[in-house]
Amino acid sequence: MFSYRVSGLAVASEVDLPGLIPGDPDRAPEVTIRNAPVPFALDDPEMVGPTWQRAGDRFLLRIPDIARFLLEDGRSIAFEAENGADPQDVAVFLSGSVFGVLLHQRNQIVLHASAVLVGGKAVLFCGASGAGKSTLAAALGKQGYPLIADDQCAIEIGDDGIPMIQADGRQLRLWEKSISELGLAERRGDAMRNRLLKFYVDPAASSERPVPIGAVYALTEIRHPDEPGIERPNIVDATKLLTVNAYRPMLIHRFAQRDVYFRGGTTIAATSGIFRLKRRLGFDGLPATIAMLRGHWTQIGLAEAAS
Amino acid sequence: MIPTVWLASYPKSGNTWFRILVANLWSKLDTPININLIHSTDSIASGRNQFDRQTLIDSALLTNDEIDRLRPASYAYAAAGNTLADPDDPCFPVRFVKVHDAYIRNDFGEALLGGAAGGAGAILFVRDPRDVAASFAHHMRCPIDMAIDRMADANFCFAAATDRVDRQFRQRLLSWSGFTRSWLDQRDIPVHLVRYEDLLSDTAATARAALAFAGIEPDPVQLDRAIAFASIGELQRQEAQHGFREAPRDVRGFFRRGVAGGWRDELHPHQIARIERDHGPMMDRLGYDRSTVITEQRL
Numbered sequence: 373m374f375s376y377r378v379s380g381l382a383v384a385s386e387v388d389l390p391g392l393i394p395g396d397p398d399r400a401p402e403v404t405i406r407n408a409p410v411p412f413a414l415d416d417p418e419m420v421g422p423t424w425q426r427a428g429d430r431f432l433l434r435i436p437d438i439a440r441f442l443l444e445d446g447r448s449i450a451f452e453a454e455n456g457a458d459p460q461d462v463a464v465f466l467s468g469s470v471f472g473v474l475l476h477q478r479n480q481i482v483l484h485a486s487a488v489l490v491g492g493k494a495v496l497f498c499g500a501s502g503a504g505k506s507t508l509a510a511a512l513g514k515q516g517y518p519l520i521a522d523d524q525c526a527i528e529i530g531d532d533g534i535p536m537i538q539a540d541g542r543q544l545r546l547w548e549k550s551i552s553e554l555g556l557a558e559r560r561g562d563a564m565r566n567r568l569l570k571f572y573v574d575p576a577a578s579s580e581r582p583v584p585i586g587a588v589y590a591l592t593e594i595r596h597p598d599e600p601g602i603e604r605p606n607i608v609d610a611t612k613l614l615t616v617n618a619y620r621p622m623l624i625h626r627f628a629q630r631d632v633y634f635r636g637g638t639t640i641a642a643t644s645g646i647f648r649l650k651r652r653l654g655f656d657g658l659p660a661t662i663a664m665l666r667g668h669w670t671q672i673g674l675a676e677a678a679s
Numbered sequence: 680m681i682p683t684v685w686l687a688s689y690p691k692s693g694n695t696w697f698r699i700l701v702a703n704l705w706s707k708l709d710t711p712i713n714i715n716l717i718h719s720t721d722s723i724a725s726g727r728n729q730f731d732r733q734t735l736i737d738s739a740l741l742t743n744d745e746i747d748r749l750r751p752a753s754y755a756y757a758a759a760g761n762t763l764a765d766p767d768d769p770c771f772p773v774r775f776v777k778v779h780d781a782y783i784r785n786d787f788g789e790a791l792l793g794g795a796a797g798g799a800g801a802i803l804f805v806r807d808p809r810d811v812a813a814s815f816a817h818h819m820r821c822p823i824d825m826a827i828d829r830m831a832d833a834n835f836c837f838a839a840a841t842d843r844v845d846r847q848f849r850q851r852l853l854s855w856s857g858f859t860r861s862w863l864d865q866r867d868i869p870v871h872l873v874r875y876e877d878l879l880s881d882t883a884a885t886a887r888a889a890l891a892f893a894g895i896e897p898d899p900v901q902l903d904r905a906i907a908f909a910s911i912g913e914l915q916r917q918e919a920q921h922g923f924r925e926a927p928r929d930v931r932g933f934f935r936r937g938v939a940g941g942w943r944d945e946l947h948p949h950q951i952a953r954i955e956r957d958h959g960p961m962m963d964r965l966g967y968d969r970s971t972v973i974t975e976q977r978l
Contacts (some may be wrong), residue, residue: 421761422752423734435736436748469737500728501739502846523737549843567742569842595922596931622732622762653928 378403378471379482379526380538380582387459389467390562391543391572393580403447403474405466410440410452419626424473426626431477433470438462441470446478464564472524476623481527481636484619485588487520487537488512489579491674493586494520494537495665497649498617503591504653507550510573511658512665514554519544519575520583524619527585527636535585535640544573553655586674588640589649589665590617600651600660602668610646611637645672683758683774684893685724685792685868687782688804689830689858691814693875694777695925696909696937697804700886703905704897705771711908714917715924719771723925724754724778724792725838725847733762743839743849747785750848754797773893779837781853782861794867802889803862806875807967808855808958809942809951817935818927823950830855831957856961863964874965876939882906911937 375395376383383392384401414432417425425432429445439462442450449470453462475482485498486509495517497505506522513519521540528536543561548569551560561572590613594600605613614637618624624633640646647668651661669675688694699712702719706712722729730746731738733753738746756762758774776798783791792798808830816826829835833854838845852858862870871892878885883902890897897905907913914934918926926933942951955962955969962969 421733421735422756423736423749433735435741437745464740465736468740469735473735500846501731501737502727502844547843549840564740568740570739570844593924595924595926595928597919598921620732620735623735 373397375399375401378467379475379480379521379524379540380528385466387463387466389463390460391464391545391564392467393540393542403449405449405451408450408452410442410450412440429477431473433473435465435469438465441466443470443474443477446474449474458566461565468523472619473623475524475526476618476620476627476629479627479629479632481529481614481633482619483525483527483588483614483617484523485525485617486522487525488517489520489583490517490586490669491676492583493644493674494525494539494583495586495669495674496525496537496588497591498588498613499591503593505591506544506546507554507655508591508658508661510544510546510550510554510556510575511662513544513575513577514556515662516577518577518579520579527640528582529636529639533639533643535636535644536582537585538582539578539580544575546571546573550655585640585644587644587669587672588614588646590646592648592650593653594650595652598650600657600664602664603648603650604645605648607638607641610641613637613646613648614640680760681770681772681774682799682894683754683776683797685798685801686720686775686777686804687801687862687870688777688779689806689811689852689855690779691811691818692804692806693873693878694804695933696911696914697802697873697878697886697889698775698777699914700882700905700909701775701890703908704890704901706905706908711913711917713921714914715921720775720777721757722777723847724776725780725850727844727846727848729753729757729762730848733757738848739844743841744786746848747791748787748789750791751785751789751793751797754793758793758797758799772895775893779852780850781858782865782867783851783853790865790867798868800869800871800892801862802871802873802892803859804873804875804878805859805965807939807942808954808962809946809967810875810939811855812950812954813942813945814935817932818930820927820930823946827950827953827957830954833857854957856958859961859965872965879937879939 374385375397376392377395381402382399383403385405386407414425414427417427419426431443433441438457439451439453485496486505487494487496499505522542522544526538559574564570615633670677686694698720702712702717705719812826816823835852837850838847839849873889923933952971955971
């Protein structure tokens with residue numbers, strides 16, 4: 373068995389999952405991953421999607437020609453590869469898309485976001501695929517801000533009401549274009565799939581401890597002539613912003629999580645702050661975006677003013 | 680069930696204009712809707728985000744061909760009204776979805792857009808290819824000759840780069856003629872043809888006919904108001920003020936001229952001759968008169 377720690381959970385897996393941080397093999401697993409027969413359909417599903425079905429606490433996800441995944445009660449994942457799929461291909465979906473669904477199934481708040489450490493707190497950047505989350509985290513990494521998580525951020529509200537992010541220590545996942553534009557070729561690891569130009573990239577530094585959330589930014593692309601800037605929406609809009617940036621927003625409704633996200637959103641908006649980061653997309657604008665963020669971190673007390 | 684109707688077009692043929700017109704028709708505001716907040720029609724069919732939301736799969740880790748195998752099921756799922764089950768989704772009489780993909784099949788032989796399960800019908804917008812060429816060149820920030828090359832290229836795609844992730848999936852457009860033919864000649868769903876030139880010369884009648892195809896009978900006063908709110912002047916004004924999010928990055932003036940016959944003062948004679956040579960039969964079929972001698976066989 374392989375042991376990992378994913379979004380704070382102890383995971384025992386029958387298969388190697390590249391890109392995850394190793395876990396403590398002596399700790400009792402909260403999630404087990406095993407290679408086992410998985411049906412093509414569930415009995416009496418109450419919801420059927422284009423690639424998935426749900427029946428009670430069983431959730432089936434099928435990625436044709438790669439694998440079928442059966443998630444039970446947020447505690448176990450069984451997978452069966454299809455048509456001799458490459459184990460590496462199965463693994464990238466297990467540790468990404470499938471684990472994201474599992475976190476929703478566990479009733480956790482999970483955002484589609486990357487996160488870096490600023491002044492001892494987590495700063496999150498939310499957005500859909502292609503919004504620039506990983507690229508911004510990688511660019512900040514080059515400036516000395518350690519990586520906390522890439523792509524998925526699991527959030528817990530502690531008993532003291534402080535929102536915390538479970539550090540994931542996942543490697544960065546960057547496209548070739550970003551790697552070359554950011555000058556990270558030396559840190560480039562394996563391709564995530566052998567037919568894709570998307571690679572694991574070692575962050576210069578990473579944080580492996582859970583940390584309180586300092587700020588959440590929703591990445592918003594603007595076009596000429598709109599000006600870049602950082603806005604703080606009112607608490608209602610901030611909560612909506614958090615919901616639309618869930619890892620899989622559709623599951624909030626399907627798993628009856630609206631209340632969890634609403635309460636989480638109001639707490640995060642009140643304690644850490646939820647902001648809209650308006651900027652032009654593209655590598656040219658990165659230095660200006662980082663300068664704007666640094667100014668904002670000083671303003672909200674995450675960093676001291678440059679002397 | 681709310682019917683899904685595709686708004687299909689080769690780029691620069693009036694698709695966005697029609698969408699904004701519809702959005703104004705359904706708006707409760709007494710001012711023109713914000714062109715960056717068109718909630719009343721779905722975004723483009725090739726959008727990555729809605730696919731990831733529906734399939735729960737990170738499509739950035741799928742190849743273009745793998746994505747194309749899943750696209751029919753995702754369109755059928757959305758057309759069946761499943762995505763509208765979310766309380767936050769707005770409801771409108773018809774689900775209009777813009778699409779620039781040609782009507783093609785994936786490597787499993789399935790209609791990429793899901794055939795009759797993916798949509799109840801399509802409104803196909805066409806425009807004189809000589810006008811498309813000048814507008815398309817501006818849109819892609821390339822010389823007009825290159826735009827003409829692309830319009831003749833049966834392998835031309837949008838968003839086909841593999842070294843980055845695009846917010847849209849690869850779209851096979853085929854050539855301008857191939858695109859138009861693929862939609863006109865498919866037999867899965869009914870198609871209503873709209874010529875940009877007709878939409879320009881008699882907007883009310885042409886829009887009314889297209890809306891009737893989709894099962895909508897607009898109030899005449901509201902339709903006139905929507906037409907005024909979607910005038911080229913208004914669209915240009917808003918774009919100058921706030922930009923247009925659906926425009927390609929760094930392209931200013933998505934809403935460029937909004938005229939018919941502009942090719943007469945924008946294209947060189949050799950460019951006109953080339954387009955007419957490349958697309959003569961389809962121009963004839965759509966009723967666009969050629970200015971050069973016809974040497975091809977008629978369709």
